Amino acid sequence: MKKSNLWLGVFGALAILLAVAQAKVLINAAGATFPYPIYGKWLEEFAKVYPDAQINYQSIGSGGGIRQFSAGTVDFGASDMPMTDEQIGTFKSKPLHFPTVLGGIVPTYNIPGVSQDLKFTPEALAGIYLGKIAKWNDPELQKANPGVKLPANEIVVVHRSEGSGTSFVFTDYLSKVSPEWKTKVGVNASVSWPVGLGGKGNEGVAGVVKQTPNSIGYVELIYVLQNKMTYGSLRNAAGVFLKADLESVTEAAASVAKTMPADFRVSITNAPGKKAYPIATFTYLLIPSKIDDPAKKKAIVAFVHWMLTDGQKYAASLAYAPLPKDVVAKEEKQIALIK
Amino acid sequence: MATSAAISAPPPGGARALLQRLRNGDELARLVSLAFASSILLVTVGLIYQLWITSALPRHKFGFGFLTSSLWNPVSGQFGALPFIYGTVITSTIALLIAVPLGVGAAIFLSELAPPRISSTFTFFIELLAAVPSVIFGLLAIFTLVPLMRDYVEPSLKKLLGFLPLFSGPIYGFGYLTAGTILAIMTLPFIISISREALLEVPTEQREAALALGATRWESTWQAVVPYARLGIFGSIFLGLARALGETMAVTMVIGNDPSIHASLFAPGYTIAAVIANEFSEATGDLYLQSLVGLGLVLFLLTIVINAMARLLIIATTRRGSAHP
Secondary structure, eight states: OHHHHHHHHHHHHHHHHHHHHHHSEEEEEEEOSTTHHHHHHHHHHHHHHOTTEEEEEEEOOHHHHHHHHHHTSSSEEEESSOOOHHHHTTOSSOOEEEEEEEEEEEEEEEOTTOOSOOEEOHHHHHHHHHTSOOBTTOHHHHHHOTTOOOOOOBOEEEEESSOOHHHHHHHHHHHHHOHHHHHHTOOOSSOOOSSOEEESHHHHHHHHHHHSTTEEEEEEHHHHHHHTOOOOEEEOTTSOEEOOOHHHHHHHHHTTTTTOOTTOOOOOTTOSOTTOOSSEEEEEEEEOSOOOOHHHHHHHHHHHHHHHTTGGGGTGGGTOBOOOHHHHHHHHHHHTTOO | OHHHHHHHSOOOOTHHHHHHHHHHSHHHHHHHHHHHHHHHHHHHHHHHHHHHHTTHHHHHHHTTHHHHOOOEETTTTEEOOHHHHHHHHHHHHHHHHHHHHHHHHHHHIIIIISOHHHHHHHHHHHHHHHTSOHHHHHHHIIIIIHHHIIIIIHHHHHHHHTTSGGGOSOOOSOSHHHHHHHHHHHHHHHHHHHHHHHHHTSOHHHHHHHHHTTOOHHHIIIIIIHHHTHHHHHHHHHHHHHHHHHOOHHHHHHSOOOOSOOSOTTSOOOOHHHHHHHHSTTOOSHHHHHHHHHHHHHHHHHHHHHHHHHHHHHHHHHHHOSSOO
């Protein structure tokens, strides 16, 4: 008697689960960790306006996102760096890149006795990371910071230890401003660093910098804003020293919006605008151009559209730089390519 | 009822006999436990097989050069395992050099010399230490061990032994020595708690006999008790070593993550487990990914080789030893 009741219960629960599963279309996505906080917020809010779909996002890293997306194990991917031609070549129909928000990368440092915000020229930053500028009182640094008494101490260079989109953007920037960096080191999520210590994640780099006198590291803008850390300003391509904030990062994308390729696969570091912060990047959703399941297609299209309109409003409060209007308009047109 | 029928039945043959033995339970227990035991073997073999086939690319491209090259450059697609092998061996060696004398000493104190109440209190705390997650040890290391090493330990070592290449060069606080020290702290609880168990299992007669022969307390402990518990103590060291070789999180937080080989223990380095954890999620391209899997295989083989060597050491010392079970 009791046993049959139990079975009834189990079947009942299963039936309910099945019914729920059938009502909702389940979409899986995976990729970049940098935008995970805002993606989480977006999915939560989107579920309220579009209850027919449930989108799961796993933040496994950009490389993993591209890999899983290429293998077809997720419905769409996400990455801090655009896919390469070679990676796109493995697809039958070309995947689409949709920029979602922007991030900036800033230099942070710990020099005992120096409390002012430092100014960095691109040459100084590249020189430090190449190991050619070894002391804080190097003329290149002193020249940009005339009022600051810089010590004659060795610079301890800190970089990310793990492969990351942040390192990709940072090395991309250094390659643009320093021919020597381009030939000696190059651009990648992880590179063979000429000098320095590796810290794991933003928190690792920040931790090492905080713990090590005379050190310098690079971290995401969102991290320094949330943790109220000191960071330096950087001279942009127009020759203006800028301390990064959300506007100057958005401006980096706006200043290249006109010349941007149609597929959005573009680096926006060292952007030409006067108000453009030089180390900025898009982060992307990678969406197949052909989605066979009509329910999934409808949900994904709705999500992208919502992300470009209502979703952007959540960016600033979570310390992400929102997309400039020109880019949003271009992306809206690209939605039509999802077949 | 079934059992009584089975007892009165004539001796059955073939399949019925097997069924009978299964019913009695002994055979069933034997088969089940055999299945459990072989599943471990199966997992190990499956692991090696999987690591082997998914690391084919670097093996074909670099051959033995994979093991001997110290170049690790994801941009140009050159991958060599040597800096990671070196870092893994060096940090584990430092860890054992610190943890073995401390751990065995502490175990001797707790089992032989300390009053039982103190012993059990201490043991409780030591076992608590074993349960602390490694990321906590890593954080502890960044915020307390690193400044300590940078400001006090490493400068004094440099002053004292600076003429050796091992203790020269710039001091960051992050590096082999700090990683080895945090590993020593993490392996200590294993060594202490298992060595203590082994020492406690030594029969009292062993001690009484030594004392009766006129040995002092220390002589009895060192010459009669410790050799008797030798196997258990070695076992504890293996377990500690296994933890040191495979530890990832705490190490990557303090080793500096620099894939090159430095003679100085103050310099930043890298271990196999740390590089896999750091670079796997963002590794793009098959060669890069398979090189990381290849590193996993190297770590596996390294563990086997070190364990085999340690076992040979035991066999050698046990043969030579006088007092052992």
